[in-house]
Amino acid sequence: MSYSMPHDDRLPLYQRLRDEFAARIAGQQWRPGDAIPTEAELVKAFGASIGTVRKAIDMLVADGMLERFQGRGTFVRRKRFESTMFRFFRFQNEAGERRIPQARILRRECVVAPSAVAAALRLPAGAEAIQMTRLRLLDDTPLLVESIWLPRERFAALLDIDTHDFGDLLYALYEERCGQVVASAEETLTAESVDAMHARLLQIQAGAPVIVVERLAYGYDRQPLEWRRSRGPADQFRYHVEIR
Amino acid sequence: MSYSMPHDDRLPLYQRLRDEFAARIAGQQWRPGDAIPTEAELVKAFGASIGTVRKAIDMLVADGMLERFQGRGTFVRRKRFESTMFRFFRFQNEAGERRIPQARILRRECVVAPSAVAAALRLPAGAEAIQMTRLRLLDDTPLLVESIWLPRERFAALLDIDTHDFGDLLYALYEERCGQVVASAEETLTAESVDAMHARLLQIQAGAPVIVVERLAYGYDRQPLEWRRSRGPADQFRYHVEIR
DNA sequence: AAGTGGTCTAGACCACCTG
DNA sequence: AGGTGGTCTAGACCACTTT
Numbered sequence: 001m002s003y004s005m006p007h008d009d010r011l012p013l014y015q016r017l018r019d020e021f022a023a024r025i026a027g028q029q030w031r032p033g034d035a036i037p038t039e040a041e042l043v044k045a046f047g048a049s050i051g052t053v054r055k056a057i058d059m060l061v062a063d064g065m066l067e068r069f070q071g072r073g074t075f076v077r078r079k080r081f082e083s084t085m086f087r088f089f090r091f092q093n094e095a096g097e098r099r100i101p102q103a104r105i106l107r108r109e110c111v112v113a114p115s116a117v118a119a120a121l122r123l124p125a126g127a128e129a130i131q132m133t134r135l136r137l138l139d140d141t142p143l144l145v146e147s148i149w150l151p152r153e154r155f156a157a158l159l160d161i162d163t164h165d166f167g168d169l170l171y172a173l174y175e176e177r178c179g180q181v182v183a184s185a186e187e188t189l190t191a192e193s194v195d196a197m198h199a200r201l202l203q204i205q206a207g208a209p210v211i212v213v214e215r216l217a218y219g220y221d222r223q224p225l226e227w228r229r230s231r232g233p234a235d236q237f238r239y240h241v242e243i244r
Numbered sequence: 245m246s247y248s249m250p251h252d253d254r255l256p257l258y259q260r261l262r263d264e265f266a267a268r269i270a271g272q273q274w275r276p277g278d279a280i281p282t283e284a285e286l287v288k289a290f291g292a293s294i295g296t297v298r299k300a301i302d303m304l305v306a307d308g309m310l311e312r313f314q315g316r317g318t319f320v321r322r323k324r325f326e327s328t329m330f331r332f333f334r335f336q337n338e339a340g341e342r343r344i345p346q347a348r349i350l351r352r353e354c355v356v357a358p359s360a361v362a363a364a365l366r367l368p369a370g371a372e373a374i375q376m377t378r379l380r381l382l383d384d385t386p387l388l389v390e391s392i393w394l395p396r397e398r399f400a401a402l403l404d405i406d407t408h409d410f411g412d413l414l415y416a417l418y419e420e421r422c423g424q425v426v427a428s429a430e431e432t433l434t435a436e437s438v439d440a441m442h443a444r445l446l447q448i449q450a451g452a453p454v455i456v457v458e459r460l461a462y463g464y465d466r467q468p469l470e471w472r473r474s475r476g477p478a479d480q481f482r483y484h485v486e487i488r
Numbered sequence: 489a490a491g492t493g494g495t496c497t498a499g500a501c502c503a504c505c506t507g
Numbered sequence: 508a509g510g511t512g513g514t515c516t517a518g519a520c521c522a523c524t525t526t
Contacts, residue, residue, distance in 0.1 A: 209453030234435035
C-alpha cells in the first residue's frame with residue numbers, strides 16, 4: 001500500500017492524516033463495515049506518534065465516517081441514509097413499531113433540469129436530469145410524496161431498470177447500480193398548506209398543513225448527487241433538537 | 245481556592261476534571277466572559293498532565309461552555325439564547341436586516357402547574373408556576389405567540405416587576421433578577437392548523453399552518469428552568485440541518 | 489493469551505496575542 | 508518579551524474483545 005501524502009505542508013499533521021484517511025474511505029480502499037489498520041500500524045506507516053494518529057481518527061469519528069470499538073478495532077461506518085426521514089416523521093404503526101415504509105415509483109423521466117435544480121446539483125444550464133416521483137406508504141397509508149432529481153450522467157444505469165424492481169431503499173440502489181455512495185446531506189424544513197395534487201396523493205384534506213423537506217445529498221467527494229423535495233402531513237411530523 | 249473533587253473514582257480523570265470545571269461555571273466561580281486559569285495552572289492545581297487537562301477542556305468547548313483563543317486564554321462563553329428563534333424563523337424585515345423583535349407580555353399569572361408542565365420542569369404535583377403569554381412582533385407585525393412556564397420558587401422575583409419593564413430579552417431578565425442562567429435547551433418542532441385564538445393573535449387566517457416549537461431550557465446545573473411553547477406562521481419558518 | 493482501543497504521562501517546541 | 512493555547516512526541520499501563 002502506497003502511503004503518499006502530498007497535501008499542504010502548512011496544515012497540521014493530524015489534519016493531513018485526517019484528509020488522507022478520508023480519501024481512503026472516499027476511494028473505497030477502506031470500505032464501509034471494514035476495520036481500518038490498527039493505531040499501531042498507522043503510527044508505523046505514517047511515522048507519526050500515537051496521539052497524533054488518534055486525533056486524526058477522533059475527527060473522522062466526530063464526522064461520523066469512522067466508528068471505534070474498544071478491543072475490536074476502528075471501522076468505516078455503514079451509512080443508513082434511507083432512515084434519515086425517521087428524524088422527522090413518525091414512521092410507526094399503531095403498535096409503535098418502527099418499520100421501513102414501502103416505496104412506489106409513480107413516475108420516472110429524463111428531462112432538462114430546471115435552473116434551481118441544476119444550480120443545486122452544480123450542473124451546467126441545459127443539462128439533463130432524471131426526475132422521479134415516489135410515494136412512501138406504511139401499511140398502505142401514504143406518508144410522503146418525494147420528488148427526486150439526479151444528474152443523468154452519473155445515474156444513467158437507473159433508466160435500464162424496471163421501476164417495480166427499485167425496492168424500498170433508493171440509496172442502496174444508487175450504490176449497487178451506479179457506484180454512487182451518499183456520504184452526507186443537508187436538509188431544509190418548511191411548512192405550507194397542501195395543494196390539490198399532493199392532497200390527493202397523500203389522501204388528506206385540501207389545505208391541510210404539510211411539512212416540506214428539501215434534501216441535497218453529497219458523495220464522499222463532496223459533489224452533490226441527488227436533490228429531493230418531500231412532503232408529508234404535518235400531524236405525522238415531529239423533530240427534536242438540542243441547543244447549546 | 246479549594247480544589248475538592250469527590251465525584252466517582254471509577255470515572256476517567258478527564259471526565260472528573262470536566263465535571264469539576266462545569267461545576268465552577270455552574271457555581272459562578274468562573275463567570276461568563278472571564279478567562280479560566282491557564283492550562284499550566286490547572287495542571288499544577290489538579291496534578292494531572294497537560295494532555296488530560298486539555299481533553300477535559302476540549303469536552304467543555306464541544307459542549308459550548310468554554311471558548312479558546314490561542315495566545316489569549318480560555319473563556320467562559322457568553323450565551324445569547326434569546327436569538328435561538330433565529331434558527332427557525334425569519335426575523336427579518338423586507339430589507340433583509342436581522343433585528344431583535346419587540347416583545348409584549350399579554351398575561352402573567354401564578355397558577356398550579358398542569359401535570360405535563362410539572363413533569364417537564366420536574367416539579368412535584370400541585371406545585372405553583374408562573375405562566376406568561378408573550379407576543380413577539382417585528383415592525384408591529386406579530387411573528388410569534390409564546391406561552392411560558394416557570395417554577396414559582398426560583399422566579400418569584402419576576403412577580404414584583406411591572407410587565408411593561410420586562411424588555412425584549414427574557415433570559416437576560418432571568419439572570420439579572422432571579423440569578424437563573426440558561427445554559428442549554430431542547431426544542432421539539434411540530435406543525436398544526438392554527439386555532440381561532442392564535443389566528444387572532446397572529447393576525448392570520450383561521451386554519452392556516454403554524455409551526456409549534458416547544459422548548460425546555462436548562463441551567464448549568466442541568467435543572468430545567470423554563471418550559472415554553474411558541475407558535476408562528478409556517479410561511480415565516482425555515483430550518484436547515486446537516487446530516488452526517 | 490494476544491490484540492485492540494482507552495487513558496495518562498511529562499515534557500518539547502511552535503504560533504499567536506498582549507503589553 | 509512574556510504568556511497563552513496549538514501541536515507533537517514516545518512511550519506506559521489499563522479495559523475490553525476475540526481466539
